[in-house]
Every structure is written in C-alpha cells, then in structure tokens.
Amino acid sequence: MLVLLLFIMVLPFAEKAFATNTVIQVNEEATVFDNRSGSLVQVGTLSAGQTFEVTKDYGANWWQIRWGGYYGYVEKRYTTVVSAKNYKNTVPAVAKIKDYIVPTSVAPIYDNTGNKLVQFATLSEGVRFPIYNRMGNWYGIAVNGRLGYVHSNFVVEEKGQDTTNTNTNTNTNTTKPPVEKPTTTPHPPSKQNGYIEAVENVILYDFRREKAMAIATLMKGQQLEIVDSMDPTYVQVRWGKSYIYAEKSKVKIINTPSYKNVGKDNAMKNEYFIPISANSEIYDKATKALQPFAKLDTNRRYPILRKEGDWYVTVLGGREGYIHRSKIAIDRGVPVMMYHHLLKEHELGRFKNVSTTMTDVQFAKEMTYLKSKNYETISADELLRFMRNEITLPAYSIALTFDDGLLSTREYAYPVLKNNGFKATQFLITYRNENSNDGQIFNYNDLQALSRQDMTNMQDVFTYGSHTYNLHDLVGNKGKMLLIPYHEVVQDLQRSIAIIPKAKAFAYPFGQYNANIINAVKEVGFTMAFTTKVGYNNPYDDVYQIKRLSSNQQTTFEQFQKMVLPYAH
Template identity: 70%
Template structure:
C-alpha cells in the first residue's frame, strides 16, 4: 500500500508546473473567463487567487503546453493556458516593478477584490483568496497597493489585516482616485440628480428575461445620476451595480436637497431582507425620519453599516436607514440535495436510509415551497449570483438530485412539473449509458435513468455530471481520490461526451481535494457541488458549493427552518 501511495504522489507531482523546463517569456495573455491562480510550493496546487475574465497580463515564463507562470506577490503562481488567449498587447497602464523589496504584508480575511484605478472608475482585475498573505507595495489612506505580476492593484483595508511592526520599503505610488473606496462617477449629463415626479420603480435588468423590481423611489425624493444617455431610462448606482428608472417619471435637478450622502460601492458582502410590509428606508440627516424609498420584501440589500438598532444601505449615492425589527439577515441561497424517492410501503431495505425519502414527504416539501412563492433557479443563475453578476430573489432555491435514479422519473418529475419547478440531476453517466430504454420501475432495486428517460424530462430537469464511472467507495475513500489524476480528467471528459452541455460536477460522496477541483476545471467544468452543509453567497468558491438535505427523520418544521433565506 505504501508503494502504491508513493507512486500516486510521484504521479501527481509529475503533473505540477514546477517539473517542466521553464523558458522566459514576454507573452501577453488575456483571460477568457475567471481563472484560478495556483501556488505549488507545497507539492499540491493550492488556490491563492483568481484573474478576472477579459483582463490582460504579461506572463513571467512559459511552462510548455499547459501553464503560464506569473509573479504572485513574493512567490510564483501558475495559471492554466486553457483559460487564456495570447493577445498582441496589454490593455492596462499601471505597470510596476514587482522586484522592488518589500517587508510589510497583508492577509486577506475573505475573498478580496483587487482594483485598477487608472480610469474614471475602479475596475476589478483579480482577487486574493481568503487567508493568503501578500506583500505591500505602497499604502495610501484606506488602500493598499500590491504588485500583481507586473500590474499595480489596490485592495481596500476592510478586506485585509496588516501585519504590524514592519516598514514598507516599496516605491511610493499614488493611492486610488481621490483616496476613496470609489472615484466619483463621470457625469454624462449636466443635471447630476433626479427627482421623482411620482412614485418611480427602480429596476435591475441583469437577469436574462427576468426584470427585477428593486425598490420604489417615492414622489419628490432624489437620487444621484450615474448616466442619463439612454433615451428611456436613467442609470443609478446600487451597491456595486446599477438600477434604472424611467425618465418619464423623474425630472433632473442640479443640486440635491438631501445631506445623507452614501458610497454605494463601499458596501460589505453582507445583506438583509425586509420582512415587514413597512419596508421604507429613511433619511435621518435632519433628525427626523423621512422615507425616501420603499424596498421589495423579496430582495436582498447590501449593508453599509449598522448604527445601534438601525441598518444602513445606499441607493443612488444616498444612505437609507431601516430598523432592525423590519429586516432579517440574509444567509444565502440554499441548494437542496435529494437522491432516491419511494412510496412508504416500498421502503423495505431503504427504511431510514439517509438518501431515501417518501414521495409524500417530497410532495409536502415542494408544496411548501410553492405556497411561499419560492423560485427554483438554475445552477447557472446560482453561478452568476456567486460571482456577484446578478442578484436573486430572497426566496430563491436550487433543487438537485444525485445519482440519476429511475425513481425520480416515477415520483419527483410529476411533482416538480405540477408546480412549475425546475431541478438539476447529477448523472453517473456510465450507468445511464447502459440503462435499457422503456424499463419498468422496480422499487426493490436502484435503477438508473436511460437516455430516453433523460430526454423525456428535459422540460423539468437539466443534467450535470456525477462522473462517468468514479462513483464507488474503496474502503472509506471515494474512488475519485485514489485513481491517477489523468484518469480523473479522462473520466470527466467521457462524462461530458454523454451530456456535452454540462458545466457542473457533484463530487461523489462529497469527497474532493484541491487536485479534484483542478481536474474538474481541466475537464471543462465551471462549478463543483459538495455535500458540505450551508448556504451560498456572492464571492463564495464556486467549486465548493454547499448543499442541504432532508431525510425520513426530518420534521416538516425542521425543513421549513432549513429552507428559509434567513435564520428564524
């Protein structure tokens, strides 16, 4: 066994980028999508950050067919060539010599955005992973300058902790524009503010074909304009994104009548959900509570700060207060995990098995979601949400099934279809590939869906991967963790040959490690689902998506509490 383990370690090490002969390169690459930066100094690939999609970087060295080497702080990082394209020239201007000696460091307390400040606004071009230690190149106000390869970036002090008793020796450089969390927007119109001539809805258009009402600006109230060039809508900042109001319902004014100016982009990665019909936010700058906007009770709103019993948010550069009794703290989007369904009299050997529940229990759970107006969202919308590209209704939920079992055809499919719900199946595609067409259901056995079954249920289910044929246990360890790395990649690619549109992988038995994640990325997956309990929020790791499950022992009250978007 020790010889086998040693052989496996040597095989993994042979795949790491430091084993290849390096050649110097001034190549410029552009990232096609968000691309992970790895540290290989421990002998394993450890994620230390990401490069944002569409950004350019001058690589330090070319490592053959699979890897680029870049300078990541005071060590070398590696990015996969798979997610990059060579381009003629870099698109940024903030060059820096990373060789300058530095001694001070910061440590990221969470996923930390890195910004370019050379334009009229801050542009995120990379992130630091939680817990990563990084040298400081310069400091100005609330911002730290750091050298990402040969590009100067800025991180805000709220995301990091600085090590004490050290002196920064890096070359001084300018702080971000105006030394603020975000520079003031460039006005595209001489009229910098709007005033509602009637109650005016603020819309978010980022969800495809699903316009979302974010708030209502009350008649006579004002907000700061971000852009007014569109013939129909005025653009207003909201957090790190924008909302839109119809021009026909506002007028332009040159100066604001309010004093409670707020910085939308300084919002924390924390959110609240209004739980009261009285969901107005108030201006308190005069000592009185003056409502200026009404929030939607099925939305999550970013938190700027808390003051005593009040939470503060911002819309359009204006701070709004809402009392803590009117809100609940958002805990993220729940992802439900199911496997096998049977009628009560069919349970037999599946009685009290955690991966099996009755059709009646499942029906009651789905009926509850319907009664509370939950929206079942796709895993791709979840991905967008976790990348902070869209917001989602507070009452959003993802429904998943592992293993691709025939019982989902018999019991889950008609219930989901009845309620107009969508769900995702994670298929062990080897089993589905060889399942007979038009098979009869046998409740005493675990049967896999056939290709015919899969195609017949596409109006409810989307299909993702649970591997091709790695869903087995060897002792207490999943087979996926024991076979050679290259075999894992080949298995996953074979799975994609059967479900070519798949972009997500559910790890068998919830077991995975760093190399598993990298194999999934190399095979072409962009999401990974675990069995870790919890909820999912913006900037969480999309290759470690958390899930929740109920079983035969779960009470209905426990289920209601579990799926709630906030703790009750």
Template identity: 80%
Template sequence: MIEGKDNINFFEVNIVKRILLLLLFMMLLPFAEKAFASNTVIQVNKEVNVYDNRSGSLVQVGTLSAGQTFEVTKDYGPNWWQIRWGGYYGYVEKKSTKVVSAKTYKNTVPAVTKITDYIVPTKVAPIYDNTDIKLVQFATLSKGIPFPIYNKMGNWYGIAVDGRLGYVHSNNVVEEKGKHTTNTTKPVEKPTTTLPSKKNGYIEALENVTLTDFRREKAMAIATLLKGQQLEVVDSMDPTYVKVRWGKSYVYAEKSKVKFVNTPAYKNVGKDSTMKNQYFIPTSPNSELYDNSAKTLKPFAKLDTNRRYPILKKEGAWYVTVLGGRVGYIHSSKVAMDRGVPVLMYHHFLKERELGRFKNVSTTMTDVQFAKEMQYLKSKNYETITDDELLRFMRNEITLPAYSIVLTFDDGLLSTREYAYPVLKKNGFKATQFLITYRNESAKDGQIFNHNDLQAISRKDMTNMQDVFAYESHTYNLHTLVQNKGKMLLIPYHEVVKDLQRSKTMIPKAKSFAYPFGQYNANTIKAVKESGFVMAYSTKHGYNNPYDDIYQIKRLASNQKTTFAQFQKMVLPYAK
C-alpha cells in the same frame, strides 16, 4: 592641405547625411505616429460605456470593465479614444481611462475579415476572458446590438473585441446567420465632446417610481422611489430609462415618471460601491427606507420583502444601506440577516410501503414527504433557479430574489422519474440531476421501475424529463467507495480528468459537477477545472453567497428523519 581638405569633406558628408536623415524622418513621421496610436494601450479606471457614432448620435453598444486593458486604434482628440468594435469602431471617453505601458491580457486575435454570422444579445451580455483558471469578465454587449462571431465552442461564442478574444454564453444571445451586413458607414469625424450622462445630476420622482434591475432574463423590481424624493443619476442617455447606482450594479427608473433637478435636497450622500458583502432582507411590509439627515426620519424609498439589500454598516438598532448615492436607514426589527441561497440535495424516492432495506437510509425519502416539501416551497413563492443563475449570483453579477432555491438530485436514479418529476412539473419547478453517466448509458429505454433496486434513468427518460431537469456530471464511472474513500481520490490525476471528460460525451453541455460522496481535495478541484466544469457542488452544509468558492458550493439535505418544521426552518432565506 591634404589633411585639411579631408577634414572639410568629412564635415560636408556628415551635413548631407544629417539632412537626408531628417528628410527621411519627416517622411516616416505620419507612419510612426499611426503605428504609435495603434499600439497605445489604455486601462479602464471604472466601468465605461462604448459608443457607436455612425448614426450621427452616440448609441451605446457595450461597456468595458474596470481594471481591464485595451488597444487604441485612434486618438480622437481631447475627449475620446477609438477602439475596434463589432466589425467597425467604438468610442470610449478618455476621462475614464489612463494610458499604460502594456496590455495585461494574452488572448489576442486578428480582426474578423469575413463576417457572415452574428450573435444578438437578448439582454446585457457579459464577455469573458478564459486564459486563466477562472473566467474573468472584461466587457459587455448591449441588448439587441448585433456582433460578429469569431468562433464557437460548445455553449460559448468567441468574439473579437478590439483584438482580444472574448467569450459570450449562448444563454444570453441568439445566433443569426447572414441577417446582418457590416455597416461601412464612416463615423462622424468629431464625436460629441460631452455626453448627456448626467442631466443635472439628479432625478425627482413625479409619482411613486419602481426601480428595476434588468440583469436577469426577467426584470426584478428592487425598490420604489417615493413621490417627491430624489436620487443621483449615473446615465440618462437611454430614451426610456435613467440609470441609478445600486451597490456594485445599477437599477433603472422610467424617464416619464421623473424630472431632472440641479442639486439634491438631501444631505446624506453615500457611495453605493463601498458596501459590504453582507445583506439584509426586509421581513415587514412596512419596509420604508429613511433619510435621517434632518431631526425627523423621513421615508424616501420602500423596499421589497423578496429582495436582499447590501449593508453599509449598522448604527445601533438601524441597518444602513445606500441607494442611488443616498444613505438610507431601516430599523433592525423590520429586517433579518440574509444567509444566502440554499441548495437542496436529494437522491432516491420510494413509497412508504416500498422502503424495505432503504428504511432510515439518509439518501432515501418517501414520495409523500417530497411532495409536501415541494408544495410548501410553492406556497411560499420560492423560485427554483438554474446553475447559471447561481453561478452569476456567486460571482456577484446578479442579485436573486430572497426566496430563491436550487434543487439538485444526485446519482440519476429512476425513482426520480417515478416520484420526483411529476411533482416538480406540477409545481412549475426546475432542477438539476447529477449523472453517473456510465450507468445511464447502460440503462435500457422503457424499463419498468423496481423498488427493490437502484436503477438509472435512460437516454429516453432524460429526453422526456428535460422540461424539468438539466443534466450535469457526477463522474463517468468513479462513484465507488474503497474502504470508505472515494475512488476519485485514489486513482492518478490524469485518470480522473479522463473520466470526467468522458462523462461529458453523454451530456456535452454539462458545466457543473457534484463530488461523489462529497469527498474532494485540492487535486480533485484542479481536475474538475481542467475538465471544463465552471462550478462544483459539495455536501458541506450551508448557504451560498456572492464571492463564495464556486467549486465548493454548499448544500442542505432532507431525509426520512427531517421533520416538516425542520425543513421549513432550513429553507428560510434568513435566520430567525
């Protein structure tokens, strides 16, 4: 009896334990569900918009980049995820994401608890992750939408994006202190279940309509959609523009100049994103893009002769591209292959009578020759672009006009003040000087130019010429040859890094570097990266294209032996 009683008590105790555990589980279930939701991680399948719905309608506040992962703060029903965004919440369509087991990034950061200062994008602003050896874009901020600042590092603003630390460059935003307050308005409980992102899917031009790219500070007209012609729409939520895919980016058409249609009248459908990293430039004013799905060619768009267009393929004598999901043909006789953006390299300038020992020296040019070259660029409407724009172009974040050029000047010599600066200013050009900062630190203000010597510009000279020149690094004091080998290649790695970092004390905003004498190796590139430079210029001959190595930027040199005809051919954006 004692044995049986013990068995009954054991059974009863276990029943009680199970009931208590069940009750405890039910009590904790809401907290468990909340914890699960907050730890849910999604991966974005393609670039997806982030919306704020506190106004009662959806307002785009940014985008998330394809392939990137983010934590979810709340599951918002069958259509939406809620994520932390700009001090409150943003909403992302589920159909463009998938749930994954873990986030792929490392730079987590707590939410901003006290918000006082904001950045306001002056254009669509890329947000970068900087935990690897290169910056990786993982999201964007929409133009004009305030976002709280987490910290600031040099030219970069740190922001907390859904618990992830991201960096936005100061060129893309303005800082506003205390002008905004966190909007605590509660979100609408049920965001719109479907977005009007494709109003009937296609647009038809009511008149000739310009297709515009807004990724640069100044808008670029890319092509003209001809009256009565149609393209596929990507997004139509903006009150002024409809969004059309172009290559791996987008162009925009004014809503007032188009109408929406249900189905396309054309048959030649293509995927813009499948195009190659090869481009053509129209060379004829008759640069129509043709539909060839019928038996006769019919133009549906007109291209710009100062633009580069991605190539899908070549069919016989025709180049094929895609615009707004529509395949187009242009005859090879009206285009030329783009060879990329040229970067010109200059050093020292003298008048013909001043040359003396610099006669026929490859790094010296006469003032007359330089002025003639710059006047030619001006007459052909070349646009001098900055380091930042070249970097974004090579990362395929923007396109640039076909007639774009970068002007660089090595060594920071005083002759640039005498002979280059006035010419550049007259023509409205921008340029970059790479400084050997030890020499510039030592240079005295107000020095008189001596054509028999190599003098460095001073701090005052730099200030006086900053309306034309940006100043970057050419080392602090490693611009020396030892038996025809650059000192940078001969000293220990840590000394190279120390020198490069020291070069920034005079030019703290420096982000690009030029290798002394064009000499470098894998270790040199590593040191340049470790020192905080995001791009570097070589002396290798050639042109620069999207996805080229940004730490081996190619350049072209003009010197006393370069004829004017050779110069004209050298800067041409395409090969004849």
C-alpha cells in the same frame, strides 16, 4: 492557474487556422485575455448574448479574436458556435494607429445601431486601445471588426506615433468622418451628471437577469445620485456594487440634491438583510424627523453598510437609508436542496430509514410548500452568477438538486416538479446512464439509472451535471476518486462531459474531495461544484465548494420549513 499556464505553454503549437467567418455567441460574460507578456492578462470582457467572429481556433479550450492592434483569447466554454452574427455595424480593421484611449475604470462598449444603446463588451482599466473615429463625447473603436462606442467619461486620450497594425487589412481611410445616421436611429447621447428627483413614485429596476427585477420604489419628490444617463429610456444609479435603473419619463434631472446623508455604495460589506415587514421604507436620518425616501421589496436582499444601535444602514443611489431591526432579518444565503432516491411508503423495504431515500408524499408536500410561499427554483447557472456577485436573486430563491441520476426521479420527482413549474439539476453517474436501456420499467427493489431517452424526455424540468463517469465507488470509507492518479480523474471527467457536453456543474461523490480533485474539476471545464457540506451560499463564496441541505425520512415538515428560509427563524 494550472490550466492557464498550460494554455500559455502550448499556445504557439496549438494554433490552427479556423474557417473564415466562424461566429461565436457568448453564453455568459466571458473574459478576454492578452498573452503577450507570457502570462494571461485580462484586457476586457464580451457580454452575454452577443456574437463575434473568430480569427483562429486554439484547440479544445480557446478562441482567438482581434483586440485592438493585437489578439485576445476567449475561453470556448463560455461560447457557442452560431450560424450568423447578430450585429450590423461591421467596420474594417484599423490600418494606421495614431491615437489611443486608455480607460480610467472598466469602460463599457456600446452598439448604437438600434433604438437604444446595447452594451456588447468592456475594456479593462489601463488597457490602451486604438481610436477608430470620434463622435461628440464618444470614441469609436473597432472591436474585432465591430464598431463600438466608449464614452469620454470612462477614458483619457493618449497621443501616439503612427503604428502599422499587422492585425488588419490594407484599408487606410480611417480619418473620414462617419456617414451621418438617419434621425430615426439616435447617436449615443452625452452623459448627464447630477441627480434625479422622482416626479411620481418610480420603480428602480435591476436588469441583470432575463426578467427585470423591481428592487425598490423611489418616492415622489425624493432624490438620488446619477451614475449615467446614456440610455434614452433609463437613468442609471448605483446600488451596492452594481446598478439599478429608473425610467427617465418619471424623473427630472437636477444639479443639487436637498439631502445630506451621502453614502458610499462601494464600501458595502458582503452582508445583507431582507425586509420582513410590509412597512419596509428606508429613512433619511439627517434631520430630526424621520423622512422615508424609498420603499424596499420584501423579496430582495439589500447590502448592509453598517449597524447603528437598532438601525441598519444601506445605500441606494449614493444615499444612506435607515431601516429598523424589527423590520428586517439577516440574510443567510441561498439554500440548495440535495435529494437522491424517492419511493412510496410501501416500497421502502431495504431503503427504510436510509438517509438518501425519502417518500414521494414527503417530497410532494415539500414542493407544495415552496410553491405556496412563492419560492423561485433557480438554475445552477443563476446560482453561479449570484455567487460571483453578477446578479441578485429573490430572497425566496432555492436550488433543487438530485444526485446519482436514479430512475425513481422519473417516477416521483419529475411529475411533481413539472406540475409546480419548478426546475432542478440532476448529477449523473454517466457510465450508468450510458448503459441503461430506454423504456425500462421501474423496479422499486433496485437502484436503476435514467436512460438517455429519460434524460431527453425530462429536459423541460431537469438540467444535467456530472457525478463522474464511473468513479462513484467507495474503497473502505474513501471515495475511489481520491485514490487514483490525477490524470485518471481527469480522463473520467472528460468521458462524463462527452455524454453530457453542456454540463457545467459537478457534484463530488459522497461529498469527498481535496485540492487535487478541485483542480481536476476546473481543468476539464466545470465552472462550479457541489459538496455535501451543510450551509447556505452567498456572493463571493467558493463556487467549487457549494454547500447543500438535505431532507430525508427523519426530517419533519417543520424542520424543512425552517431549513429553506433565507434567514434564521
């Protein structure tokens, strides 16, 4: 909140013109804010992977873009400057505003210039936005000079008086119908309400990660409620607080379902189960005889609606499904492993039985186990998106982290991780890395830091976060970070980011922090922070207090196996 207030206070003075045609690419979904009220109000979002031209640069933290008849502001940390835009449908800004749309819920905005609709932004509920043109059931709107379409089911139309848009050029020819597009590029199709019935067993996919995830299989002849069918290839159904998709070619649209057990997807709690049996069907219990209608994946988490005796109830596509408690385990969240220093047994010396050191043999054995059980090592960014409930992750997901940026990770962790196809995050004390010589020879009697060259050479396995620039020290039992003025903490973290500018993750030295430290971490632009608190991580948990687990010389292999399970054994 402090950062946002500072933004509002300095906005009139921080403004400077930016080179025309500067284009940004959104790295992850970014919020668009309106500051005209004196506080920041969310008016929409920009989708990951999409490009937009900016109108002005507002210093270190903000871009200004056109947003309807005024301006919106986007945080730079979610973007990258790129050489060119990736869209075709450029339009002149609207010079005369007559009518508006007002979303009745979050309204997706689509680009229709390709073979399928692509969402590139959203409008927030209740935000008035001028209409550029109409096309059947769709409203065309000019989003920062880009033509987008919003379906009428998401909005209401509002008539208004002519208003000159000072955020435009002088083009007033806005009532002319759009040029008819070639038939090879379809117009946005109209939404079809109703239900789908599977004409064969059909897989339901989640597309929110880079790779499509199969969530469940709808059995032949079974039905689910449609949320939307605008895409020419897929039909959208609700799943918890998100959506999954069935191929249109494998379903038929019907008006009335034969099932009665309607469920409310949005009523889901923040509790999940994981199927642990190959017999993972969910049943319709509205009739006397149990009728399976979908099969769940044993490497997925499913939201729990409620528990009835020995049965757990979930909802898929607006339909309640029951699964027996003997077939599931209660999800406890994503484990994040914390490692530091690795040595061979004969090299331990003064590090024998030190909790932050383990042997290379033990580490290799743990990684081999994860590989044998098909664990997926997720990035810090994917963990962040999971905790924001923006994506789901396989049940057997794990994040691997290394604190202190030690050279022993080059010797003993990197080869093992690379051989297993694993990814991990290193938290660096960047002053030490900055002052380490390239090509240094490993000395197991010392604690050496990775050099910049080491970091570059290992970026196919490691991403890098911050462990401060030079605040990883204890004064008595207290971390130095807790004992210095706030502005000095911020300055140190800014120096750290200067060395690893892509860093979005931070780890608290010695696991010590307080509210001021969290604010400093947020202020300099970190989107998440890791603690040494023991536990697992779930959607809606605090992303600035991420819990971790550790393995050391005293950890048995059996203890490690139980530790990394996504559910209590």
